[in-house]
Each structure stands twice: as structure tokens, then as C-alpha cells.
Amino acid sequence: MQRIYVHPLPVRIWHWINALGFVSMIVTGFQIRYIGLIDLMSFRTAVVVHDWIGFVLIGNFFIWLLFYLFSDKIRVYHPELSPMKHFRASFRQAMYYGYGIFKGEPNPHHVSVYEKFNSMQSMSYQVIMLLLVPIQFWTGVLLWDVKRFSGMIDLLGGVRVVDTAHVLIFIFFSGFIFMHIYLATLGHTRMAHIESMFTGYEEIEEEHGDAR
Amino acid sequence: MGGSRKVGAAASAAFHTDLMIAAWLAIALAMLAVTSMSARAADSALSQLDQQCLACHSAKGLEMKLADGDKISLQVDGAAFAKSVHSKIGCAVCHASTSFENHPPIKTKIAGSRAYSIERTKVCDTCHAAISKLYEGSIHASLFRDGNTWAPVCTDCHSPHAVKAKAAYEASTGAPCSKCHDPIFKAYASSVHGQATLACSSCHNAHDVSPATTGDQLKNACLGCHQDVLAAHQKWLPNAKQHFDAVSCPACHSPAAKRKVDLRLYDNVAQERVAEKEGVPEFESRVRSVDAKGAGLDAMALHSLLRGFNREGIDNKTTLRGRLEVSTGVEAHQLTRSAQAIRDCAKCHQQGADPFQSVTVSIVGPDGRPVRAGAKPEVLNSMISVDSVGGFYAIGGTRIKLLDWLLALAVLGGIGAPLGHMTVRWLFKKYAKRIGGKEDS
Numbered sequence: 001m002q003r004i005y006v007h008p009l010p011v012r013i014w015h016w017i018n019a020l021g022f023v024s025m026i027v028t029g030f031q032i033r034y035i036g037l038i039d040l041m042s043f044r045t046a047v048v049v050h051d052w053i054g055f056v057l058i059g060n061f062f063i064w065l066l067f068y069l070f071s072d073k074i075r076v077y078h079p080e081l082s083p084m085k086h087f088r089a090s091f092r093q094a095m096y097y098g099y100g101i102f103k104g105e106p107n108p109h110h111v112s113v114y115e116k117f118n119s120m121q122s123m124s125y126q127v128i129m130l131l132l133v134p135i136q137f138w139t140g141v142l143l144w145d146v147k148r149f150s151g152m153i154d155l156l157g158g159v160r161v162v163d164t165a166h167v168l169i170f171i172f173f174s175g176f177i178f179m180h181i182y183l184a185t186l187g188h189t190r191m192a193h194i195e196s197m198f199t200g201y202e203e204i205e206e207e208h209g210d211a212r
Numbered sequence: 213m214g215g216s217r218k219v220g221a222a223a224s225a226a227f228h229t230d231l232m233i234a235a236w237l238a239i240a241l242a243m244l245a246v247t248s249m250s251a252r253a254a255d256s257a258l259s260q261l262d263q264q265c266l267a268c269h270s271a272k273g274l275e276m277k278l279a280d281g282d283k284i285s286l287q288v289d290g291a292a293f294a295k296s297v298h299s300k301i302g303c304a305v306c307h308a309s310t311s312f313e314n315h316p317p318i319k320t321k322i323a324g325s326r327a328y329s330i331e332r333t334k335v336c337d338t339c340h341a342a343i344s345k346l347y348e349g350s351i352h353a354s355l356f357r358d359g360n361t362w363a364p365v366c367t368d369c370h371s372p373h374a375v376k377a378k379a380a381y382e383a384s385t386g387a388p389c390s391k392c393h394d395p396i397f398k399a400y401a402s403s404v405h406g407q408a409t410l411a412c413s414s415c416h417n418a419h420d421v422s423p424a425t426t427g428d429q430l431k432n433a434c435l436g437c438h439q440d441v442l443a444a445h446q447k448w449l450p451n452a453k454q455h456f457d458a459v460s461c462p463a464c465h466s467p468a469a470k471r472k473v474d475l476r477l478y479d480n481v482a483q484e485r486v487a488e489k490e491g492v493p494e495f496e497s498r499v500r501s502v503d504a505k506g507a508g509l510d511a512m513a514l515h516s517l518l519r520g521f522n523r524e525g526i527d528n529k530t531t532l533r534g535r536l537e538v539s540t541g542v543e544a545h546q547l548t549r550s551a552q553a554i555r556d557c558a559k560c561h562q563q564g565a566d567p568f569q570s571v572t573v574s575i576v577g578p579d580g581r582p583v584r585a586g587a588k589p590e591v592l593n594s595m596i597s598v599d600s601v602g603g604f605y606a607i608g609g610t611r612i613k614l615l616d617w618l619l620a621l622a623v624l625g626g627i628g629a630p631l632g633h634m635t636v637r638w639l640f641k642k643y644a645k646r647i648g649g650k651e652d653s
Binding site: 037178 | 457480531561597599600602603604605607615618619626627629633644647
């Protein structure tokens, strides 16, 4: 069993703040949108908490961004430029999750310091971190003070357009978070990936090792 | 001797009787003089010429028959006129065309009392040109120009021979506004402002009265007195400025009122509400063309209506901006103390909230008042509304149903897919040996 350091401290700090933040955002988001159906807290409390945590998450995003911008670890996010190679690797990974894992076949992806994501993760996290999360933050800020940003909101087609974009991404994250947690349990033990996000070290077995 | 004493006694008795009668007469005359003097005392402020006019025109029942068969009273209450602000200028200034030579002017018969009131406004204009200009921009003047026979002109509000100083208007009676707007005044009288005896003109202005639901005059009237109100709202109300824009003050401060949403056609280039072009009203015909049955605009019809307005010229020039307001003018005047105002966000921000059950679409009509068309509440919850009602959204209250289904699907998928995957893994593990695979760790 080999231990490699795949999650540097800033990434781990960012991850757990992000995790708590996103869960809170989803819970308060549900409360804001479905008052009457869910009554965990008042609408106003939900809005205020949602706003504050939103700003914390935006700040937190910059921990992630600055770390990777000024670290060679950014290579973990480098896209595979050969579409054929990327497609084949993704297909292999999908086949593993869809069939091979049931038969106990080894994970086709081997975690290393600069390749901690498998090709499906790599693509997903590029979209999530560079597209969905920034759009969610941006639309969130616009909705936080609709009047202050009315010029931008009008340019985008109105408050309902901005809100719909925000809600669509909220819907994505509401589904994604369950998948994310489940996939994190698919290491060589159920807690292996989760523990590595605390310690920074991933234990590598010859035939195992999986998505976060 | 005895006979002469008898005659003397009789003469004396007659003398006493005459004296008594004379005394009573003197007292009666004196009382009459005092009454008459006090009656004339008020008139004494008037010039001799005015008093000469009043000598005839104070007579009760003095009236003139008009061409339309109606009658106009010619009686002037001298005392009231003496107290009026016009007493200083006297009768002749306003009635300059009348002189002893041509009086009474019977050559041309006055058409009717309304026609006479309208004709007399020219006389008012000669001194009150600035006020007349304010009136010209008012909803009252718009209605008058449109031929509304109830639209007030000067003398409908200002009793011509008893014009009071501005400060003397009695806020507690609502006069003269209550003459036409009595139901509104009754509602207002018991409101927080009515009890504080604020006059109607405090909010609506006296002469440049604008339509209540167009323009910002009324909102500005609220903010004119309640200057720190935005800061007070910002302390507890998220997006307070947006609420100030999209929600009328009475929508929360008249808590018993029924609320509704008015979707207003808005010109994004001119940055103002779309108004009917002078002389070519098109809104109602456009509404009929997309909602022939008059059942209320549905989401598609509303989308088509908007497309119709955008057909010529710049794309997306015309959009819809919503405003939450109270249903009637009466309800708009039932303002309560701020402690009783709606502070519960859930009153609006939840599915099925009452303000979103009544929807209208409006344009500014030729007289400045909104012209409205009914719309179905579904226009606020339809996916099509993302495009057509992009400018109005109340979180929770007007949410799009399709997105609710998508969310349910995402959550069920997010939970269901791992559960399914786990189940298949468990089944494979259980039957691994039979199908020739390895046991999963």
C-alpha cells in the first residue's frame, strides 16, 4: 500500500468549507423556494443565511482558484487535448462504473499527484468549477441585490431569467451532491477517499483507487 | 265735576295704552334694527358696489332658467362671499361683462349649468394661469378633454362665491374631493392618515392630480414625508429597494386589502411605461387578437401579445415589468399603522399566495390612466414566462412548475442512482461466484 499526497492543505480547507457551504446553500435554497412545504426556518432567516454563506463560498472559491493558479498542481485540471484519448478513457471509466465495478474489476484510473481525477471527473470538475460554480455565484450576487445590479439583470433578460439560471444550477447541485457522496465511498474501503480529504494522503492499491 | 273726573280718567287710561303700544313697537323696531345690522356686518367688508349687487342677489330663490331647461341659482350668500378670498376683488372682476346697462344679460341664453361652469374657467385662468397649467396636466383635465361630463372644472371644487384660502380646507370632511370620491374618502377617514386629518391634496396634490396607478407621484408622496423609510426597511427586508420598485406601499401597509399583480408593458429604450399612441389605441385590439374569447391571456397569448409589440423596430424593446398592488382604490386608502403592516414574507413568497391569483396586463391609456387586460394566473408560473415575464419574479410565489419537477427528478435521481448502484453491487457480490466475477471489496 503506497501513500501519496494528493490533497494539499489549501485544497482540503477549501473542500470542507465548500462541502458545508453547499449543503447549507441547498438546505436554505429549498427553504427559500418551498416555504410552506418545508418549514425549517423563516423565509427571512433562510434568505439572510443563504446570502452570507454565499459570500463565504465566493471567498472560499478564491482559495481554490489562487492555490491552483500559483501551484503546479493545476495540472490536475488540465484537459486531455486529444478527444479520442479522452473519449476512450471516459468510456473505460463509464464501463467500470456501469459494469466492471460489479464484477470487482480494478478501477482503470490510477491516482497520482498530478492525475488525481479520472477522465470523467476531470471533465465534470472543469465544467463545475469553471462554469457552473462561477455562474451560480454570479447569478446569486445579482439576486442578492436586484436593484443594484438592475442594469446587468436587464441585459441578461430580466430577474426571472437570472433566477431560472440560478435554480437550474441549484437543481443540478441538489442531485449531484448525493452522487458525489456516493462516489466518495467507492474507494478501496468506504471511508478511504473521505479520510484522504482530511489527511491529504490517498492510499493506493495496485488494483483499486477511485473517484472522490 | 264728577263727570269731568270720569273723562279725565278715561283719557289717562287711553294714553297709557298708547304708551305701552309705542314702547312695544320701539322695542320690536330696535330688535329688528339690531338683527339687520348684524346681518349686514359681514357684508360691511364688501365694497359699496358689491353690496349693491347683493341687494338683489342675496334674495332667496333668485334663479335663471337655462337653454337646456335646467335652472341656475343666482343667489349669493353675502356673508360667505365676504369671508371668501375673492371678496377683496369684488363681483365686477369676475363678472366684467356685466354692467348696469346690459344687466340682466338676457340676450344670449346660457346653454346649461355645465357649459356655464366650463365657460367660467376662462375667467379663473386670467388670474390663476399657473394653477390652470397644473390642472391641464392632471387626470381631471384628461378626463375633461375626453368628454367626461363628470370631470371637475374649477367651480366643481371651488364654490365660486365662497372660495376659501388653501389652509381653510377641511381635511376631516374630505371636501371637495369626497363629493365624487366618497367611498374612497370613507375608507381613508378611518385610516392612519385620515385619523391624522391629512388632506387628500397632501398626497394627490390639489390641481395636478395624477392617475394613482401610473407614474411615481404617489410613491414619491409617501417617501416625501417618510424620508427614512428605505433605511428602516433595509434593516429587516432583503432587497428592500427592489421591493420598493415592485411592490406598492399599500400592498403591505393596507393589510386587509386584496392584492394582485399588474404586468406593465415597458419600453426598454425610452425607459418608461408604454403608452397608447395618441389617436390610435391598439392595446385592446391586440389583446382581442390573441384572446378572442376574452377568457384572459394565457402564457402563449401573453407571449404573442408581447411579440406583437416588438414586431416593429428593436427586438425586445417592449418587455413586461410587474408590480404588486392592491385591487381597488378604496383598499389603497385603508393604510394602517406600520406595526400592523405585513412583515411576513410568506404572505407573498409561497406557492398559491393570494397576490398571484389575480393578474392584469396594462398599458398607459390616452388619459394617463392604465388600460388593463385580464390574464390567467398561470402566466406567472409558466416556463414561457421566463421570456415574456422576465421582469417580474417573486421567489417561491411565482416559481415555474417545470423547474419543480426537474428538481424532484434530480433529487430522486441523485438518491435513486446510488441506491440502484449499491443494490446491483450487492446482488453481484451475492451471486459473484455464480456469474464468474470477483467479490467486491
